[in-house]
Amino acid sequence: MKFGVVVFPGSNCEMDCYHVIDKVLREEVDYVWHQETDVSRYDCLVLPGGFSYGDYLRCGAIARFSPVMEAVADYARGGGLVIGICNGFQILLEAGLLPGAMLRNTCLHFICRFVDLRVENASTPWTNAAEAGQVLRIPIAHNEGNYTVDAGTLRELQEQGRIILRYCAPDGTVSEESNPNGAMDNIAGICNEGFNVFGLMPHPERASEAVLGSTDGMVIWESVMAHYRGRG
Amino acid sequence: MAELYEELGLTEGEYRDIVRLLGREPNKVELGMYSLMWSEHCSYKSSRAVLAQLPTRASYVLQGPGENAGVIDIGGGLAVAFKMESHNHPSAVEPYQGAATGIGGIVRDIFTMGARPIACLDPLRFGDPASPRTRYLFGGVIAGIAGYGNCLGIPTVGGDIYFDPCYEENILVNVMCIGIMSKESLIRGQATGVGNAVVLLGNRTGRDGIGGASILASQEFDEKSQEKRPSVQVGDPFTEKLLIEACLELLEKKLLLGLQDLGAAGISCACSETAARGGVGMRIDLEKVPLREEMEPFEIMISESQERMLAIVEPRNLEEVLGVCGKWGLSAVVIGEVTEGDALKIYWHGEKVVDVPASTLASGPVYDRPAERPDYLDEVQSFDPSTLRHPEDLSQTLLRLAGGPNLCSRRMVWERYDHMVQLNTVVYPGSDAAVLRIKGTSKALAVSCDGNSRYVYLDPYLGTQIAVAESARNVVASGGVPMAFTNCLNFGNPEKPGIFWQFREAVRGMADAARYLELPVVSGNVSFYNESFGAAIYPTPVIGMVGLIGNAAHRMDIAFPQEGLAVALLGETLDELGGSEYLWLVHGMAAGRPPRLDLRLEKGAQTTCIEGIRRGIILSAHDCSEGGVAVALMECCCAGGVGARLEVDTELKPVSWLFSESQSRFVVTLREEGLPTLRELAKARNVQLEVLGRTGGDRLVINDWIDLEVAEMDRVREEALERIMRG
Amino acid sequence: MKVSVFVSPKQGVLDPAGQATLGSLKSLGFDEVSDVRIGKYITMRLEGVDAEQAEARVQEMCERLLANPIIEDFKVEIEG
Amino acid sequence: MKVSVFVSPKQGVLDPAGQATLGSLKSLGFDEVSDVRIGKYITMRLEGVDAEQAEARVQEMCERLLANPIIEDFKVEIEG
């Protein structure tokens, strides 16, 4: 399976994603510079975390006009697998590939720590290796992860099973106390209608090696690999 | 010129030296450059002679002090660059931007050497935690470090924080950065090769910090500082991130001969230092410098606009260099060339405005300042803690320490920092040292920052020795072998004999400890004039220690890992409450003598601990520092969520055993069967080993002195800082 | 030509910064404040266009980049 | 009473967000833009004060909390 990790000026998790794909998953991987216009050779695109364009103006607002984003949009429309992590998620929102927008965390500061996430839909390309209701321990690291969307779209997301991950307590209870950033309905990750585009605030690449304290992020990588190989 | 040199902070003697060196009177621009380059901040004129006694060499030191950062060889073709720096005054004026640009500056020092920055640490000192000013400064500084460091994608993995009224007006913001590189990529801030191009990379130049850092850092701080406000530098972490990537790419492609960051005194400093180090001259056409606004030549020379670098490039590589910068969206402009001789000549639209020997700018005067032991020492040292009445309820006393500003958990701080990015952090903040794995090898680095200035105030020589020893001990407790350290020396006005004596004694203590423990000092920074309204801060040397863990599997943290383990104390506990946190928090006193330090025992305890870890006997380790063994035990319990039941047999009074800050001690856990070996290891080094009891349960119980629920201690520790900062 | 753009959080959209600022103002004793919303104040210069063209162009800039219609409203002012 | 506060980066102070936005506008083809600066647009309601009192109070709020006088300028507008 061949992954492409898209690099925007100011991305800073691209090397982490590359490392995990290359050294842990042992799959093929390239960096894709934001000025490239052809991404057709990849089986999955990763939009990594970081501060593209310094998060200036609004997170992801400037990056979404990078030339590569038109190619990413075409790729997604054709059913290609796209995962946006943290800033990558914000870029997908700004580009309209996923619905909604990000506000500042209600605590108004950056938060970097492990959180618990409940898998709400385990029959997606991104979560088929999990069981519905399974709790994953994966770190977040962001300033703007307070997801918001209009009521109609929220209902759609809920009804179509497009809310993939929600912040929860270690026992899986979804509550206000387990919401680190104020996100609507505790949303940590969502998909598009076709389920081929996935955006999430937590960083699975930071939880893919035992030495880093958790391997729960592997669920996501293993799911997408299984999906690609027709087993998902 | 007479009024001008005084106004610029030069003495009459210095002015005469300049005239003698030039063989003529300097013009205004030249004088301004000398005033900055010969300022304390840039020239180290008061400290240089004293610093000469520090040991700086070891077989593995690739670069000692004198460059942008120190570099050590860690084997396997890899090297580590690191340095610490202060951004105290700018942070007191504008905490967010001051701290942010502090991170920016130290990070540039690291990638300037050819290393990829892999971690930052931030030793901070604030005033009274109850004052609104402290809360404002604290909030701004933390946000600034987070705002800049997080954006760069460099994890901030450690630091330390002390609150003391002595820092009320002069907070300290020290920052350390560590980078990793292949040995061959080491590059220096040198200009070589006549005819080579001098290229300015990065942000455009504006009026930032004009008369800023160098002047601010070289004068005492009082009401006048208000007027200096407009010169505050604003950080642009996005451009810095691009600079890191562009410079590392340029270096990897071997396109640069020299690289130098622009810091204090801007272009003046970068040009004169690179030319002087390379023994060449330089011609600069100042009008080529890209500007944000209209500026005078003098202003351009000294502007401290951030996120700029100076590179020396062979003409045949120019096009490729500009190409790489263009790819990263960075401006890169040839502003001059390397010339024969040693003259720095600066032109403004063809007219020569400066013509001075570069070396005379780069090496300023050296002073041997008068030093005199200050009077306060006799008074504070003669205090005898044994005359005190101690509280009856020791559990409550321990809780009070746990929730006190200096000992409570710093989680709310490090959780605002991205401490995980780059996927190297394998022991998170909250332990003794942070541990960073080195991908592609079995190795890891352990890094820690330390400096208890109350000890240094009470005894500058001993206090500074302790800072070195404690920093090494933190590295050891994390499984690392200390290799080398950097430091930042924060002191008052060196022109005052009492302050200079503190400085001299502190450096002597650092040198002696470093020599005994065989730890070279590879880089550092001096910040003088930390005074306001005539009152100086405590003398505050801060140590930044780097150690190597040969096998990352041997990394260690402080948490009691499971129930049923033996809890042992390595090292001896003495009746030493002088200078302790207990004395400060409970009795409101900073007095007495700091704890003793026997460097032989220190080394013995450290090697015992390391051996025990390497042989897999020791399963958790924590050094004892502020708050004594009681606080250390509490931290071990809270970190692991595991209690302990301990029986202590001692002649000492309970408070002394619990809260004395005796040095050279570790709390360790191990399995029963490991005890005989650890006993042997300790005995061979004359180190005491005392088994205190067993881990287990959900309480910490020590004799009939302490009986506390782990969950309660944890809650008190974790909630304290946020509560204190809410006011 | 000088142009100002005012971007503000849409009615009904949460404004965490505004709420926190309101809280701080109250705790500083500014009890008369009852609602705070924080948006962006963007100023720019435009060259070689007249006011009418400018209006249209800036409108377009807002729609494409300067504001996010899901969470923000904007208004434009041309100073000439 | 409705009050607006406009906070902008002081002349000469670096404005990285403005620079990045300018770059982006240019690459989107808005060549006529020559300078962008990004500040804050704060709106609030004040109860039980008249315009003159409001002016003075908001001025104070700006100095104490809403603007950072070291790097920012501000202006106040009372709408009544």
Ligand SMILES: Nc1ncnc2c1ncn2[C@@H]1O[C@H](COP(=O)(O)OP(=O)(O)O)[C@@H](O)[C@H]1O
């Ligand atoms: N300013 C800070 N930034 C990040 N981490 C910090 C900071 N201050 C303290 N820490 C972390 O908190 C832990 C406890 O610090 P400290 O009490 O100074 O440790 P020690 O006494 O072992 O030197 C350490 O892991 C340290 O790195």
Ligand SMILES: [Mg+2]
């Ligand atoms: Mg320690």
